[in-house]
Amino acid sequence: MSEVTAATAQSSATRTPRLTWPPPGIEGLQGAVWPVISEFAIGVIVLALPLLLAIATPQQFWSLGAFGQSWWIPMATTLLAFVILVSASWRLSRLLREAAAASRTGYSAGTIAVAASDVSKDSGFVLQGARQYAALGPTERRTLLRLRILSACCYLAACLWVPAGLALALLLAAAASFGNVGIWILTLLPAAILAMIGTIARVSEQTLTRRLKSGAAGSHSRSLDHEAGEWIENMALAADDASPGGR
Numbered sequence: 001m002s003e004v005t006a007a008t009a010q011s012s013a014t015r016t017p018r019l020t021w022p023p024p025g026i027e028g029l030q031g032a033v034w035p036v037i038s039e040f041a042i043g044v045i046v047l048a049l050p051l052l053l054a055i056a057t058p059q060q061f062w063s064l065g066a067f068g069q070s071w072w073i074p075m076a077t078t079l080l081a082f083v084i085l086v087s088a089s090w091r092l093s094r095l096l097r098e099a100a101a102a103s104r105t106g107y108s109a110g111t112i113a114v115a116a117s118d119v120s121k122d123s124g125f126v127l128q129g130a131r132q133y134a135a136l137g138p139t140e141r142r143t144l145l146r147l148r149i150l151s152a153c154c155y156l157a158a159c160l161w162v163p164a165g166l167a168l169a170l171l172l173a174a175a176a177s178f179g180n181v182g183i184w185i186l187t188l189l190p191a192a193i194l195a196m197i198g199t200i201a202r203v204s205e206q207t208l209t210r211r212l213k214s215g216a217a218g219s220h221s222r223s224l225d226h227e228a229g230e231w232i233e234n235m236a237l238a239a240d241d242a243s244p245g246g247r
Contacts, residue, residue, distance in 0.1 A: 032116055127141070
């Protein structure tokens with residue numbers, strides 16, 4: 001083997017391959033869980049708060065309730081919440097179907113979860129240790145991605161618990177097993193704990209990301225120059241005559 005051939009083989013063996021992100025075929029999943037979480041959050045707030053105020057708030061026997069003569073407000077908010085939650089559930093089911101199709105294609109559950117929780121659109125850089133994440137080791141980058149997945153899962157679970165917890169609390173109250181305080185606690189406390197865990201994970205991830213962006217400006221510029229040159233070379237090879245010229 002000649003020296004040139006050996007050097008080429010060694011360079012290709014030590015060179016880290018670049019991955020496109022999001023993975024081919026699941027571009028629609030990138031960050032898709034967060035709009036679903038937002039829609040669920042709006043729906044559960046509109047559903048739970050008026051009903052809890054109307055049902056689980058102690059009132060005098062002569063009172064017309066928390067809404068007085070505006071008795072129709074809980075009915076209207078419940079109907080509106082039903083529409084919002086149906087829309088959010090349909091979007092969630094579509095997301096799960098796309099995730100199932102990606103799994104059948106061969107992508108792992110971790111890859112699908114990373115793509116779905118990638119609201120900042122930079123998880124590809126985290127996976128490959130590129131740009132501002134070049135200074136992080138594999139363990140730190142894995143932790144960063146897990147924090148993103150954890151925060152999304154906790155927020156989604158909190159939103160899904162509220163309607164289920166409210167229904168369960170009302171059933172227990174009808175069986176005389178629960179009072180007003182128990183209805184509030186069973187409906188909101190588990191969701192609040194899940195949301196708190198999600199918030200801690202989200203704040204930890206964003207704090208680490210901001211620290212990396214502020215502390216790696218110089219290395220980021222050098223890495224970007226290198227990646228841009230590599231991309232331009234690959235563009236000339238891959239795009240052939242379709243690439244726009246200098247003119």
